[in-house]
Amino acid sequence: MIRIAGLIKQFGPFAALRGITAEFAAGSLYVILGDNGAGKTTLLRSIAGLARPTRGSISILGNSEVRDACRDIGYMAHPSLLYDEMSGMENLRYFAGLYGISDDGRSENVIRGVDLDPALTRPVGQYSQGMRQRMSLARALLHDPKILLLDEPFSNVDYRSALEMVKLIAQLRDSDKTILLVTHQATLLEDVADEFVWMEAGQIVSRTRELKLLETR
Amino acid sequence: MIRIAGLIKQFGPFAALRGITAEFAAGSLYVILGDNGAGKTTLLRSIAGLARPTRGSISILGNSEVRDACRDIGYMAHPSLLYDEMSGMENLRYFAGLYGISDDGRSENVIRGVDLDPALTRPVGQYSQGMRQRMSLARALLHDPKILLLDEPFSNVDYRSALEMVKLIAQLRDSDKTILLVTHQATLLEDVADEFVWMEAGQIVSRTRELKLLETR
Amino acid sequence: MKRIFTVFALLTGLLLSYALYQALIVAPTEKTMGDVQRIFYYHVPSAWTAFLLFTINFVASVVYLIRRSSAADALAVVSAEVGVVFCTVVLVTGPLWARPVWGIWWTWDVRLTSTLVLWLIYVSYLMLRRFSASGETPVLAAALAIFGALDVPLVYFSIWIFRTQHPQPVIGGGGSIDPRMWHVLLINWAAFLCFALLICWSRYRLEVLKREVEEMQALEALLQPRGSR
Amino acid sequence: MTLSTITRATLMKDLRLEWRSKDAINAMLFFALLVVVVFSFSFDPNAEESRQIAGGLVWVAFLFAAVVALNQTWARELRNQVLDAYRVSPAPANSLFLAKAIGNFVFVGVLEALMTPLFIVFYQLRAVGPVWQLVPVAVLGTWALVVNGTFFAAVSIRTRSREIMLPLLLFPISIPAIIAMVNATTAILTGELSIRVWIVLLATYDVVFTIACLLFFEMVLHAE
Amino acid sequence: MTLSTITRATLMKDLRLEWRSKDAINAMLFFALLVVVVFSFSFDPNAEESRQIAGGLVWVAFLFAAVVALNQTWARELRNQVLDAYRVSPAPANSLFLAKAIGNFVFVGVLEALMTPLFIVFYQLRAVGPVWQLVPVAVLGTWALVVNGTFFAAVSIRTRSREIMLPLLLFPISIPAIIAMVNATTAILTGELSIRVWIVLLATYDVVFTIACLLFFEMVLHAE
C-alpha cells in the first residue's frame, strides 16, 4: 500500500516529477509506462527513499518516513547494484546479511527462481548482460519484501526468460504484494497487469485497465 | 561485407564462441537472437576487434586485420561508452575528433536523428537510461560507418522511439550498410530484417528469413 | 629426453658436491677475514648466474613480442623466476658476510644497492604476472621486462655516481686474487650454472605441461555440449 | 542484524575481495620495501640527522599508504551503484562506516607492521627511548588518520559540491593528530622527552572524531 | 586527424573534466600539504641541515603525490568502458598516451608550483647554487615520473588491486630518475657540485623511456 501526494522532484531548475498523486494497493501489479525521461525512474527512486522529494509526501504501509519501511521494499534499478568481483551467490549472501537473513537456502532458491545456477563461480562482472539483469532481480526479491519496485526488469533478458519472469511476477502479485514495474515492453504484461499507469513529462497522465499502445497518446 | 571462419573465443576454460562460420553481406540487416549468455555480445566484440579470437579468422571488407577496417565500423555496446561528466554534444564532439570529423553540424544531425536535443547541457550521467541509450547509438552512427554492430539498441528505449529507431536502421540498411543487430525484441524488426540469426551456446544454430519466435527451438 | 635429464641431474649433483668440497676444504683460508670468506664461492657465482638469467629473460621477452611464441614466453617466466631466486641468494649471502666483516648488515653501497634494485625490478615483473587479470598477460609482462632491462644500465650508472661521491666501505680487496681461489670460484660457477640450467629445464617443462593441460581443458570444454550459461 | 554483525560481514567481504589470494600480502610487503628503498635515495640513511627525521620519515611513508588505501575505499561501492543497495536496506549506516574504517585500519596497520622492521634494518635505527611505546602511538595515530580519512572520502563522493576544496577541509582537521604522532615518535626514538601528553592528545582526538563521524555518517550516506 | 590534433583534443577534454571535478588535484594537494607539515614538525628548520635533506624531501612528496594522481588517470576512461570507444576508433594509441602523459605533467607541475613556495617558507630554504637550474631539473624529473607512471597506470588497470599495483611497477623502474632528481636538487641548494651529469642522466632517462612508452603503448592499449 503506497500513498503519494503532490510529489515534486526537482534537479536544480529542472522538474523531473511535477506533482504526482496516486495510490497503489496491495495485491496488484502496476505497470508504469512512458517516454524516456518521463520520470519513471525518479518516481521509483523517490518511493525507495533514494531520492528526497522536493515537495509532497510518500507513505508506505502507513509509514510516512520511507526509511521506516525499508525492510518491506525490494528495489531493482537500471544498474545492477551488485559487486562485479563476486559471484552471484557471494553477492546474495552478503546482501542477505544486511537484512538479517543468515541461511543460504533462501539465496539459492531466489537464484534458481530467476533461472540461474547458484553454483556458478564466475564473478558477476563476467556474466552476460541478461544474466546480470536476472541476478539483479534476484537481489531485489531476496528478503521477500511486501513492495516491489522493478525498473525495467526485462531489458536485455531473452524472450523466453522474460516470459518466465512474467510468470514469477504474477505469482508474487498473487501473494499479496504491491508491485510497481517500469517497462517499455508492455505487451509482455498485457495479460497479468492490473493497471497501466502512463507517465508523461513528470506527471501521471492516465491509468487504464487495458493496454492501448500508442493510441492513448 | 563480413566473413567469419571457424571463430572460437575462450575465456579460460569456458568457450563463449565455439566455431562460428558465417558471412554477412552489405545492404542487409541481420538480427541476432539467442538466450542470455549465448555469446552474441562476444561475437560483436570480436568483429569490432575488442576481443581477440582464440582461433579462427574474421575479415571485414576484405581486411583480414580488424584494426585496418576500424574506420568503417560503428559499435554500440551494453555500456554507453560515453563520458558521464560531459553533455551529449561535448561527447560527440570529442569522438568526432577521433575520426577526424571537425564540423559540429554532423554531430548535431546525428543527435537529432536519435530524437534528442543537441542543446541539452545536462551531463550524460544525468540523462535517463533511455536517453543515454540513444546517445550511445548516436555515437556509433557518428562517422557514418559501412558496418554497424548494434548490441541491444532498443533496451530501455521507449516504444515510440524504438519504432523511430527501427525506421532509421531500415534507412541505413537501404544505403548499403551491413548491420548486425542483437536484440531480444525481435518483433520490432519483423518487417525490416533481412535475416534472423539464431545463436545458442556459442554457435549459430539457424538462419531464417522469417521470424518464428519460440517455435524454432 | 627423460634419460638425458636424469643423467644431467646426476652430473650436476656430483659437480655441486665437488665444488662444495673445493670451497670448504681445498680453497685456502683468507688471511684477514678467515673462514667467512668462503661465502665468496656461493655469493659471486650466484650473482653471475642471476645476471645471465635476467639477460635470457630480456631476450626471450623480445622474441616473444616479435614471434608471439608461447615457448619464448614460458622461457621468460622461468628465467625471471630462477633469476630472482639466485639474486635472493646474493642478497642473503651478502649481508651474512657483511655482518662479521663490516659489522653491519647493510649499507647503501653501489654494488649492494644496484643488486637490490635489480631484484626489485624482477620481483615486480613476477608480481605483474601473478596479479594480471588480462587475457594477454604475456604481452604486458614482456613490455615490463624490456623496460626493466633498459633501466638496468641507468640504475647502475646513477648509483655509481651517486654513492661514490662519499667514501663507502670497500668490497673485497679488488686487485689480485689467489689463483687457487680463482680456480675454486670457476668450479663453483660451473656447478651453479649447471644447477640453474637444471632448475630452469624442469621448471620450463612444468610450465609447458601446464599450458598443454590448460589447452586440453579448453578443447574439452569446446567439444562438450554446454548450456547457454 | 546488529551493528556488529553487519560490520563484520562488510569487513569480511572487503578483506576477501582485497585478499582474493594470499598474493596480497606479498604485494604489501613488496610495497613496504619499495617505500623504504625510495626514501633511502632521498636521505642519506647513514647520517646522524636521519634519526632526527626518522619520526617524520616513517609517518610520511605511513601517510602515503593510508592515502592509497583511502582513495579506493569507496570506489568499489560506487561501481554499479551498489551503495544504493546498501541505502535501501535496513542496515545501519554506521556499520558500513565502521567496516570501512576498520578495513583501512587493518590495511595501513599491516603495512606499518611490515615497514617498521625494514626501516630499522635498512636505516640502522636504534631507539633510545622505550620502544614498546611506539605501539600505542602507532595504533592511536593510524586510527586518527583513518577515521577522518574514511569519513571525508565519503563526503567527497556523496556531495556534488566539489568546489569546496576537500583538502582545505580535511587538512586543518588532521594537523593536531599529525603533530602528536610525529612528536611522540621522535621523542621515543631520541629518548628525550615524555610522550604522555602526546598520547593523551591522540586519544582525545580519536575519541572526539570517532564520535563525530559516527554521529554524522548516516547523514552523509543518505544525502542524495 | 593527425596525432597532435587528437592529443590536443583529448588533453583539453581531460583538463576540462578535471577542472570540473578537481578529483586528482584535490587528492594530490591534500597529500602534499600533509607531507610538508609532517616534515616541518620532525626536524629543526635549521637552515644548514634542512638544505641538506630538502632535495630528498621535496621529491619524495612530489613522487607520492604523483602516484595518487596517476592512479586516477585511467579511472575516467574505464567508467562506461569509454576506453573501448577509443579502441574501436582509428585514433592512434600514442595520441591518447601523450595526452594522458601531458595532462599528468600539467597536474604534477601545478602541484609543484604550488608546493615550492610552501616548502621555502616552512623550511626557510635559500639556495646557495644557481636557482634557475631548478627549472630544467623539475621539468625533466617530472616528465620522467609522469611518462612511466602513465604507462604503468595503463598496465595496472589490467590487474586485480590496481591501486597498489602502480607503485609496485613504477618505483623500481624510476629509481635512476629519483636519484638524479634528488641529487641535482640537493646540489643546487647546497651549491656544492655541478649538476651537469644529473641533467644528462635525466635527459637520457626521459628520451629512452618516452621512446619505449610510445613503442609499446599501442600493444598495451589493445591487449584484451
Ligand code: HEM
Ligand atoms: C650485503 C649485500 C651484498 C650484495 C647485494 C652483494 C652483491 C654482489 C654482486 C651483485 C656481485 C657480483 C658483481 C660483480 O662481479 O661485479 C658481488 C661480487 C662480490 N662481492 Fe658482494 N655483495 C654483498 C656483500 C658483500 C660482502 C660483505 C663482501 C665481502 C666483504 C662481498 C664481496 C664480494 C666480492 C669479493 C665479489 C667479487 C668481486 C668481483 O668479482 O669483482 N660482497 N657482490
Ligand SMILES: Nc1ncnc2c1ncn2[C@@H]1O[C@H](COP(=O)(O)OP(=O)(O)OP(=O)(O)O)[C@@H](O)[C@H]1O
Ligand atoms: N540527477 C539528476 N540530475 C539532473 N537531472 C536528472 C537527474 N536524474 C534524472 N534527471 C532528469 O530527469 C528526467 C527524468 O529522468 P528518469 O530517469 O526518471 O526518466 P525515466 O522515465 O526513467 O526514463 P527512461 O525510460 O529513459 O529510463 C530526465 O530528463 C533526466 O535527464
Ligand SMILES: Nc1ncnc2c1ncn2[C@@H]1O[C@H](COP(=O)(O)OP(=O)(O)OP(=O)(O)O)[C@@H](O)[C@H]1O
Ligand atoms: N570476460 C569474460 N570472462 C569470462 N566469461 C565471460 C566473459 N565475457 C563473457 N563471458 C561468458 O560468455 C558467455 C557469453 O556472454 P555474452 O555476453 O556474449 O552473452 P550474450 O549472448 O551477449 O548474452 P546477453 O543476451 O545476456 O547479453 C556468458 O556465459 C558469459 O558469462
Ligand SMILES: [Mg+2]
Ligand atoms: Mg528510467
Ligand SMILES: [Mg+2]
Ligand atoms: Mg549481450
